[in-house]
Amino acid sequence: MMRCIQLGLKDEALGSDTIWVCASCETCTARCPNGIDIAHVMDTLRQISQREGIPPSQRSVPIFHKAFLDSIRKHGRVYEAEMATNFFFKNESWGSLSKLATMGLQMFKKGKVKLMPSRVRGAGQVKDIFRRSGLKG
Template sequence: MTELATTSEALALHKQFCEDVMSMPGGEKIKICQQCGTCTGSCPTSYLMDWGPREIIAAFRAGMIDRVVKSNTIWLCTSCYSCTVRCPAGIKITDLMYELKRLAIKYDLAPKDGKAPAMTKYFVDSVHKHGRNHEVELMTKFMLTKDWGLPFKFAGTGLKLFTAGRLPLFAKNIKGKDELDKISAYLDAQEAKAQ
């Protein structure tokens, strides 16, 4: 993982993160978080987190970007949206977690051995390649790079799924799969122009 060596580097990054988060629809609401902790209390995975979502918001506002991106918190968000629908300040916390994941990947701050960042990447790769997510390809790639033990742990169920025809080996490509690349390329160009 990249170390944020100097304070000026950390400050610049904090500024960048703030700008990015504020540019999201509703992103500015993070300013009115009153630290009530409803998000952490509602979170099904907070018991596994270094810091709960409430603390991540506090750390983010305090400019402690290191703590935000190096914690396991953002990668344990399962997108259940419990926090989002309950937040009394109307902060879209699930969207914030997505944005922080994106920034961690973009600035190369995500844990290198992390399974969740890899899963995200392989998912997107599979969709861009075929137009749809090919589950078997995704799982195979994930196993080969991140979890060699998976086939053994999952052998019994995997075999049953396979015989039930629930694990097709070959991917089908959609006709318009190139459109997805073009859509991303357009958005890349727009983002580059804005910076």
């Protein structure tokens, strides 16, 4: 990805699935011998790709990205049940509905998924960060 940017291969960089697969864990940033904030570069490429309407080859990837960010924007952290539901309906993966429902019920029974989102201290600050950054989900 860094080489694409260095060579000015904008369309190749923005159309790459790599920017969507990146989990922004910042491991690459911590290990980069040149001190490049690679995770920030990947986040920026995702935002530019969305703004310019350049879709990745996997249709579901930006849908998941948006559902994830929307959940954080709304609740101050990820509320998994709502995020998964939003992703499912926007991705229109009707064939996996029963599988998803079964898995969700099992996770709920084990206490892994809550019916209601947890209250988060500073949720308003998270919303403010999204507002100030202009970050779109």
